[in-house]
Amino acid sequence: MNNQNKQINCILDNQNIALPKYETICASGMDLRAWKYSYPHNLKEVDDFPKQGLDLYPYERILIKTGLHIEFPPNTEAQIRPRSGLALKNGISIVNSPATIDEDYRGDIGVVLINLGDEPFNIKQGDRIAQLIFQEVKKYDLKIVNELSETVRGQGGFGSTSVK
Secondary structure (H helix, E strand, O other), rough: OOOOOOEEEEOOOOOOOOOOOOOOOOOOOOOEOOEEEEOOEEEEEEEEEEOOEEEOOOOOEEEEEEEEEEEEOOOOEEEEEOHHHHHHHHHHEEEEOEEOOOOOOOOEEEEHHHHHOOOEEEEOOOOEEEEEEEEEEOOOOOOOOOOOOOOOOOOOOOOOOOOO
């Protein structure tokens, strides 16, 4: 681990939760692990994972709680991104990817997983489910003007530059 990393204060809901860490020295994201879960229709009900795990069925969404609370430095956000292996092998992704966690949020970091695969996917407590990336944020004010500078692309949007 690089000893020059900046530090961010955090709290874990339970001493049995593994502190997120970089799995390799050059990793950009820390792996987040499943702690508890809630279904979208009743977010106030937070449940422990059964020992055998919980199946996430195709096209089903679930909120996975990580038990991690963070105190961000000024002008810092966190982004939650899917794990590439879970996405490729099982179709597991994040509905609002990348998810943004604002610097003033202090609650339990949650991950909204979706199963885009064809088979149920079993999630157990402690499974690595997503990546947490810290990012500096530059803030700007919007200014209304009469016209914008011209570019080659102009207003060409979706599909305007082709695939080839």
